[in-house]
Amino acid sequence: MTSDAPLDPIAALPLVHPLDLPVDTPWLDWVAARGDQQLTATRALVDQLKAEAPRDALTVLHRWNEAQTALSNAGSVGALFSEVHPDQAVRERAEALVQDVQKLDTDLGLDPDLYAVFERLSGDGLDLDAQRVLERTLRDFRRSGVDRDEATRNRLRELNERAVQLSQEFSKNVRQDVRSIRVRPEQLAGLPRDWVQAHPVEPDGLVTVTTDYPDVVPFRTFAHDAQARRDLVTQAQTVAWPANDAVLQGLFAVRREIAGLLGFDTWADYDAEVKMIGTGAAIGDFVERIAELSATSAERDKQLLVERLRRDRPDATDIDSPDVTYYAELVRKEDLAVDAQLVRTFFPFEQVRQGLLDVTGALFGLDWQRVDDAATWHDDVATYDVAFGGECIGRIHLDLHPRDGKFKHAAQFDLVRGVAGSQLAEGVLVCNLSRGLLEHDEVVTLFHEFGHLVHHVLAGRGDWVRFSGVATEWDFVEAPSQMLEEWAWDPDVLATFARNAEGETIPADLVQAMRRANDFGKGYDARTQMFYAALSYDFHVHQTDDLTVRLRELMGRYSAFPYVAGTHMHCSFGHLDGYSSGYYTYMWSLVIAKDMFSAFDPANLLDLEVAGAYRDKVLVPGGRQDAADLVEDFLGREYTFDAYAAWLAQ
Template sequence: MAHDTDTQPTSTSDAHEPLGLPGSGDWLAWVGERCEGQLAEAKRQVEHVKSAQGPGEGGAREVLAAWNRAEIAIANAGSVALWAEVHPDAGVRDRADELSQQVQKYVTELGQDRDLFAVLDALDAGPQGGLDDDARRVLDHTLRDFRRAGVDRDDATRDRLRKLSERAVKLSQDFGRNIRDDVRSIRIAPERLAGLPDDYRAAHPADDDGLVTITTDYPDLVPFTTFGSDADARRDLALAQSNVAWPANDEVLQDLLAVRRETADLLGYASWPDYDAEVKMIGTGQAIAEFIDRISDVAIERARQEVAVLLERKRVDDPAAEDVATYDSRYYAELVRREQYEVDGQVVRTYFPFESVRQGLLDVTGRLFGLGWTPVPQPDTGTWHADVASYDVDLEGVRIGRIHLDLHPREGKYKHAAQFDMVKGIAGEQLPEGVLVCNFSRGLMEHDEVVTLFHEFGHLVHHVLGGQGEWLRFSGVATEWDFVEAPSQMLEEWAWDADVLATFARNAEGETIPADLVAAMRRADHFGKGIYAVHQMSYAARSYWFHARQHDDLTAYGDELQRRYSVFPPLEGAHMHCAFGHLDGYSSGYYTYMWSLVISKDLFSAFDRDDMFAADKASAYRDKVLAMGGSKDAADLVADFLGRPYSFDAWAAWLAE
């Protein structure tokens, strides 16, 4: 960015431009050039590191700085994975997958490069080496990662680990692609849309055959399972959704699990969960199993009471009903909230048109964290799709990053909700850029979708605020993986506050959502917390036990775990593990959502519910937690903000409300 000669930027971040995207240009060529160019730069920097023949030559600081430049380039090359998830051109998506394999292959080779490890291991981490606390932490984590990659193993073991890593990358891509590309649907008569809102029915007209198509994409799925009164249709759609990527992903997942088990064994770990948990807050695989059981034991009685309420309501419609199925849960929970808590979801959603929610989210987070969001016209961003809205982010008048919101479904796009890195921020080098990828309706949103948007945006804020430091290792959402959801889960609280919602939640007549309705929504939200907790543990148990031991029939074992932990019986004919995308990225660690929720409730306990925008608390949280990235252990970040170690107390109190 150019500046007047008599004016200096107030931040090094402000001296750099966001990444230039090709827009209507040749994306296929650009993706390749971006990735391969950054890989080449990484290799040049690695050679600089390896050229330091002695531990004192050039100084530890200079050597570590070269390694940091290499990691920056590797991260830039690795971000090509984003385009495999969002680009509308299948050729670009396939090319991005190919390039991602190249990046991971190089990362694996580096992790087993004994010459590189020897140089870094010989660096003087003491005062004479010139390393400050952050640099020493970078070095410690780097050396740990080398050992976890098998750098100290024999040649045959290292060769096998390389092959397993390459195989794992390919299997992960196949697993995600099979989910992404498999949109299923049901076709039903128009009268079977009974109970659905008028705008939903209008958006789903009958075709020439007189039938209506309902897909498994979220804008179709969520309202249908919430409001559709036709139980058989709900079941059919739920079954279709639970069979996405079946049977293809059954074999893919079994192969991926086997690769992970063998990798852990070769590295000397008792199981993959032990290997995976070593670098998380929880520490060990056994601790994961204990945590799952602990949550289940605390929540099960409340869950049973709540499902009894659902069953009682279901018997009004079906006196012979003996249980509540998974496809009943949202529908009857909605009826209970409407009839017993006087909260009608179809009324609530009229206050949440998408465009108003998106702007309201920007206004709320801007006010809370002192951030400015300036829209960037599409010609200036060179973005990949017309749906994408981009914003420059500033703090105290200084641009600190850019965000991109890609929030509606389309063919070939990632099917869930997540934040992806486009660029990791490095002070004086490159601005952080993140992409929020979701699948919301263009019209009215359910309130739980509003909560989801706040949640995912929390990751984006964390990525930008945490991307202002020197070291790539700590840039953005770089904390232990079982903490990364906590800041996002805490931001959900602002989507439940009447004063906050009043700033943007308005219906077509311009009427603000009534405070008494929000109060009723909050009361109604307490219903189902026990069900949510134990059902989450059924997912967490799949995630853990699928990895901890071999199981020949994942469907049968998954059903067994659901019967053990959830209050809903398994859906006959469903193979939900094939569409359970978190089994890839989170592997054995799906417990992290509940672990993070425990911490998020504790973090939120420091805020004043009567003054959600209190500047002292918001800025302290911004600066002591979000802006720190991964420069401290998560437990220390929480303690710095709360003034004490984290505890279960706030979560237990929340569950008991």
């Protein structure tokens, strides 16, 4: 469906201000008050809507929009601060808020009186955006089970509340279970000097290495000691085990029952109904297609790893994850002439952060203005107002370093979803990056996640909260971020900010070599992704008594590498929670990202005409159109597998 309303990203709007975060008020009180106020507003608006029951469809939809905005505001505060606030009491209060939001959302979706208000509405006379809101709202009610009998509705309510509790328990177990190994100083051989300096020898003569990203990524990449690498990888892949094994079994059971009560064969079928892919069975087909496309490339590059491993261990017949990253780095260094330790000298954190802002500002016509006196939840957080055409259109917060109790991965969180004339879009980028020199992989991650933040702000100026921000189908949301990664590989782009301590700009030939080296392993990386996708799909389609046994079976079928004895990576695989059966979406999005990127001239990635068209046709609309229509509008044709297949075959 195509909207008939113009998408003018610089149209004048009433002045709205960023959210007032607490300065003098204790954070615990502020989170509680913000949540309670927004939930109270939601209930009042819904009660008014049911009591008055206006016949005019547009009036109903606008009041519903206000209620959904308030509910979103409460949910955003809960979801963010349950994961990032340094005070455990605040995190726990935010977790309770998430439960309250989900309970109210479930209650609204199962309220037959509220459903009746919408069911009798006609879309006649509504513009296309309002028609889309009405259609999606009615679909939401159907998918919630509002048309089922009272006993079924009550059971669905119980199950949804239980699902939220299990989800929070899963995340908490991952956050709190930071494991470590202790090694002798000589076992740090191979690691960068600054990393070693940041890990002092303790009084007993040993060094602690944790499973947090800034420790585990460099260690498994550079540490010469094979047993120490294996010990750390094993610890990293047993985080939250055995606790989360039982949590996942409970979560899968809840989802199976919900799907069955709503008339779906599996949770994957239920989940896929509102995605681009359409059906659960299509997920399995997609996994098989990518596995087949990547098989030749995967086997070719794996054999290079095994050959390099045999130079150190002549009797080796295979290679597994504790050795893969280390030997892939050796192949890139020795055969492809890329030394990651040299590369990282060009990426001091502060330069990378500023460079990212400069590049995306130029590309999308945005101005990032540092707000030094902004209230934040931690001293690490940097805040920027976002201007477009001289007008403030949003605010972002960058929370980029690890700390105890914080979310362990990388993601963009909403703080406020933008609504025209009502509230300014605010987003938070949460990462766990090193404070000194960054690995180039960390630079790529930063570009990727920042893509979500740009999408959130640019798509936060419409009338309907439902379409605000990253509101497209879930299997498209990664595509814009995956495409932005390409700018982190371009010599001209990197030359604008990648400089070493002597002020030397990263050489273009080194960047080109990095790109060639990065292409090494893309086949077996794709197979790994398909293993993850198969895992998330299979666990939601088939009841599995022993998750680790099934994990080993799927790994044997899809991954290029064997299972590591004693590990249970599913217990910390956060996507089993958030993405449920839909981990395939990363690769699905990558297929589309490669196709969209084909519209850009590789020799001039800062071409503002193409970038502007992409911004206005793909990012600005948010959820106002189906993702396939957004892409077709930008490319002038339907998307295809061609660009992805060509890249994989190189």
